[in-house]
Amino acid sequence: MENASKALIIAGAILISIVLVSVGVLVVNSLNTDDALSTMTQQEIQAFNTKFENSAGENRTGAVVKSLLSTVITNNAQYSGDTEKTVKVTMGSNADVTDSTTLSAMRNSINNGKRYDVTIGYGTSGVANSITIVAK
Numbered sequence: 001m002e003n004a005s006k007a008l009i010i011a012g013a014i015l016i017s018i019v020l021v022s023v024g025v026l027v028v029n030s031l032n033t034d035d036a037l038s039t040m041t042q043q044e045i046q047a048f049n050t051k052f053e054n055s056a057g058e059n060r061t062g063a064v065v066k067s068l069l070s071t072v073i074t075n076n077a078q079y080s081g082d083t084e085k086t087v088k089v090t091m092g093s094n095a096d097v098t099d100s101t102t103l104s105a106m107r108n109s110i111n112n113g114k115r116y117d118v119t120i121g122y123g124t125s126g127v128a129n130s131i132t133i134v135a136k
Contacts, residue, residue, distance in 0.1 A: 049128045051075065056120045062112035065133060069107035072131065073100050084127055091133040
């Protein structure tokens with residue numbers, strides 16, 4: 001009888017150990033998942049940047065620049081609370097513009113007959129975060 005009670009105590013201790021290890025694994029996994037959600041994968045960064053990179057370069061038409069500014073307005077509205085994904089635009093005397101009203105005014109001032117140089121700047125994570133537009 002004494003051996004049976006010791007066996008039950010050992011079995012109970014083993015079950016408690018298994019439960020504690022399982023809880024520890026769940027906690028570690030949940031912490032790793034949160035870190036993965038807070039950063040963008042390379043594919044997500046590439047997809048995000050492609051929206052802007054298609055319009056970048058020298059000697060771009062006014063229509064292309066207008067389209068780019070429309071894309072920036074939509075992007076900034078979608079990611080208004082996320083400073084990493086908000087794109088700042090510099091054109092002429094307007095520097096680091098992110099609000100839709102000023103961006104719309106900038107878009108309306110673009111002349112379809114003119115040519116523009118468009119440069120994209122990137123943050124430390126590789127995400128496009130600034131655009132500079134210079135009239136030729």
